[in-house]
Amino acid sequence: MPAAAKGNTGKKPGSRIAVGRRVFLGMGVLGAAGIVFGAKVQNILGNAFGSGLGGLLPGGDGFRIYTITGSYPVISESAYRLEVSGLVHNPQTFTLADLKAMPSTSFVQEFQCVTGWTVPNVHWEGVKLSDILDNAGIKQGAVALSFESYDGADSESLTLDQARLPDVIVAYRMLGAPVTTEHGGPVRLYVGPMFGYKSLKWLSAIRVVDEVIPGFWEQNGYPVNGWRDGSTGPTDKSLS
Amino acid sequence: MDDVTTQIDAVPESAYRILRFDGVQRAAHWANALLFGILMLTALLLYFPSLSGVVGRRALVANIHVWSGVALPVPILISLLGPWGAQMRRDLRRINVWTSDEVKWLRSLGMNAPRVVDKFNPGQKLNAIFVGGSILVMLATGSILKWFRFFPVSWRTGATFVHDVLAFAIFAVVIGHILFALTHRDAMRSMIKGWVSEAWAARNAPGWLREMKATPGRDELP
Numbered sequence: 091m092p093a094a095a096k097g098n099t100g101k102k103p104g105s106r107i108a109v110g111r112r113v114f115l116g117m118g119v120l121g122a123a124g125i126v127f128g129a130k131v132q133n134i135l136g137n138a139f140g141s142g143l144g145g146l147l148p149g150g151d152g153f154r155i156y157t158i159t160g161s162y163p164v165i166s167e168s169a170y171r172l173e174v175s176g177l178v179h180n181p182q183t184f185t186l187a188d189l190k191a192m193p194s195t196s197f198v199q200e201f202q203c204v205t206g207w208t209v210p211n212v213h214w215e216g217v218k219l220s221d222i223l224d225n226a227g228i229k230q231g232a233v234a235l236s237f238e239s240y241d242g243a244d245s246e247s248l249t250l251d252q253a254r255l256p257d258v259i260v261a262y263r264m265l266g267a268p269v270t271t272e273h274g275g276p277v278r279l280y281v282g283p284m285f286g287y288k289s290l291k292w293l294s295a296i297r298v299v300d301e302v303i304p305g306f307w308e309q310n311g312y313p314v315n316g317w318r319d320g321s322t323g324p325t326d327k328s329l330s
Numbered sequence: 331m332d333d334v335t336t337q338i339d340a341v342p343e344s345a346y347r348i349l350r351f352d353g354v355q356r357a358a359h360w361a362n363a364l365l366f367g368i369l370m371l372t373a374l375l376l377y378f379p380s381l382s383g384v385v386g387r388r389a390l391v392a393n394i395h396v397w398s399g400v401a402l403p404v405p406i407l408i409s410l411l412g413p414w415g416a417q418m419r420r421d422l423r424r425i426n427v428w429t430s431d432e433v434k435w436l437r438s439l440g441m442n443a444p445r446v447v448d449k450f451n452p453g454q455k456l457n458a459i460f461v462g463g464s465i466l467v468m469l470a471t472g473s474i475l476k477w478f479r480f481f482p483v484s485w486r487t488g489a490t491f492v493h494d495v496l497a498f499a500i501f502a503v504v505i506g507h508i509l510f511a512l513t514h515r516d517a518m519r520s521m522i523k524g525w526v527s528e529a530w531a532a533r534n535a536p537g538w539l540r541e542m543k544a545t546p547g548r549d550e551l552p
Binding site for chain 2: 105106107108109110111113114116117118120121122124125126127128129130131132153154155156157158159160161162202204205206207208272306310313318
């Protein structure tokens with residue numbers, strides 16, 4: 091055995107190597123490489139297999155489910171109401187059937203969180219927010235929208251200009267099916283050009299207001315204008 | 331193993347007990363374990379949709395996770411850097427420096443057992459190094475996710491991936507660590523009470539026992 095050991099390693103049996111430091115630094119280097127190149131690897135894998143790096147790991151089909159209250163608000167499709175009020179000529183209350191009766195738009199776009207997790211190729215369908223605003227009739231002096239959620243705690247904001255972008259919709263279908271409760275169903279906001287937290291879940295009310303009122307996550311340090319760095323935006327070619 | 335312990339407990343303790351972990355090391359270990367526990371529990375809530383819905387309160391859970399993470403290096407650094415950290419520093423050196431025999435164990439993926447086991451066997455050394463490296467990488471990637479404004483979006487995506495993959499590895503290693511502890515009661519007791527029996531050391535760490543006997547007073551119970 092001693093002879094074999096000598097032959098294999100070419101080192102004296104008593105020699106000592108700083109393995110700890112090497113493994114520790116090696117983990118650091120691997121981690122740094124993952125940070126810098128992980129997104130590129132994700133793009134390559136996404137193009138090849140139709141799923142990002144998140145798809146390699148078990149659990150959650152890539153989505154992290156955010157809810158800021160103790161549970162999900164559960165709203166039946168028949169009980170659902172969307173109230174549009176504030177600086178409008180015709181305050182309105184929509185049922186889900188009302189929304190589905192309006193012209194619909196659908197497109198495929200990635201859902202990207204401000205903290206980096208991304209779900210590629212998500213199917214979205216609903217009513218353009220600009221159509222809802224046109225129906226309500228915006229009054230003079232209005233500059234922004236304030237969104238409220240059925241959870242009673244979450245809120246969001248958009249300027250009128252942002253709200254009129256073509257991939258900003260009131261969505262009632264997502265991932266090819268009605269929006270599930272955990273994803274904010276029966277109706278949620280989807281703000282395509284911006285990070286995920288702008289896409290308010292369990293949408294209950296849209297108030298047209300004369301100033302931008304920062305929403306929940308914006309009061310917790312997220313940017314009020316959550317543009318996704320131009321990676322995809324209002325001119326995204328996947329829009330139809 | 332239980333028989334040996336019983337026999338040894340029947341005779342005067344001082345002659346047969348050797349200090350394996352001093353109070354500073356034990357305090358650091360259990361503070362670290364508590365933080366890992368909080369981090370792993372909150373990680374489950376943040377990651378798995380089915381669990382996210384049970385507890386909710388995303389902002390609160392995320393805050394507990396982040397600040398436990400920031401605190402993670404503190405017990406280890408305090409135990410290493412203070413004047414009280416002599417044994418911690420000695421053991422860190424033991425963990426860092428491997429014999430060629432132990433490197434062979436690593437290269438053979440655990441098939442070739444080293445001939446002489448020091449205070450820690452190479453698996454224990456690797457566990458400790460992995461925990462240290464994990465703290466480094468999780469803290470770096472977690473900081474990018476928490477203070478995302480200062481980093482490009484592609485880095486945030488990469489950091490999320492690294493944070494997630496390493497989290498899965500950490501769960502596997504920590505579960506393995508706990509299973510080893512529960513099936514090796516003498517070793518676990520040394521992390522609770524500090525000492526091991528001389529008979530245990532003769533079986534599991536003969537190199538260390540020889541060293542202890544050659545340098546009386548060091549690492550021994552007072």
